[in-house]
Amino acid sequence: MLTDDTYIARCLFLLGEWDAALAVLGPHADPALRAEIAVDRWFFRIEGHGEAEKAVAALEPASPAAHLLNGRLAYSRLLFGRHARPDDRVVAEAGYRAAVAGGDEMRRAWAEYHWAVLLDNIDQDPAAAIPRYETALETAVKAGDGFFESYIIRHLAPHREPAETVAMLRRSLHLRAALGARPQAVAAQALLADHLAEDDPERAELLEASRAGARELRIGWLVSED
Template sequence: MLGPDTDTELRAEIAVDRWFFRIEHHEEAEKAVAALDPASPTAHILTGRLAYSRLLFKHEPRPDDRAVAEAAYHAAVASGDEKQRGWAEYHWAVLLDNIDQDAAGALPRYETALEIATKTGDAYFESYIIRHLAPHREPAERLAMLRRSLHLRAALGARPQTIAAQAFLAANLPEDDPERAELQQISRSGAEELRIGWLLSEV
């Protein structure tokens, strides 16, 4: 439980992450984001993520969600510090990649985000970027990137993200690979325990 003195930006980030992983409490996440300074980079990024998530999960998407997400990421790129700019570039790339199927538009933004993550030594951020870059690489490099993403998350103790990385790595292994079955079993068990809604619909 978050106390009444919890920082409003942290409260909003946690609310959006909870919605994103569990696919529940969307209204609570919206209220938390609405409490932020609307001109702040954090508000821009979280507004974009909420709009993107409604499109991705087909959860009551709004007619302007696509435009809202891109405008929010554009604003965050222009107003944030280097790390915030990196996250905004990453989320913008994911929007282009997953919603528009525009790999050509997404890849330069992924690369910009990866450059910032590497420069700042942010392993957590790197794990996100390379997980999304991996599908655009040849099979051997793809698996190496997915394994690195998994190892980075595990080393940081980021359990929900580690479970997601296990599931995605499994999906990219041959069907007769014993590691695939083991990863599927482990990730499903973890997803059930943590109630990771979007993952339970896939694994």
């Protein structure tokens, strides 16, 4: 059963109120939740890397959670070109591989997804990425996890035909909006807008809404494109 502090922190986390979520967690809170929030804040805001790394370092090093979050940190350093290290590519894949080998079903699926993103965005190897996306998607759909599904189909969509791409991106947005996942919904608005025609009225509305949301939440990689 969740404690009140944990429940409140998870609600704030979903809203993109990362600082507030971390602030309400007491000293005895689940360190894995604290680390996940800190890593997520770093990814969206591109700030607080040191705090995220410290939070992950507080986990049991051999745990699937530590492996997955270390992989995510290394991947994001590569993606953003911030705090990058020579071994980040190796560290990212090793973390995902270990999480796949040692985690429960959902952790394995999340690791497969993140591994696919690494292959897709860093290696530019969609042929290797797509089967991992599809493996993760099968688990997400079976579990009825719309939040997880929204992540996977967002990345699978660009590898489909244009009409299917737009349909998948729209579904990703709707899933996130229904769950109240605000940072993810803002990101989904921006990506869907990028795949609509320049003269499509929906595109202008999506861009207006996503820019406002990105500024308020300080989503670094969206604000920089504004």
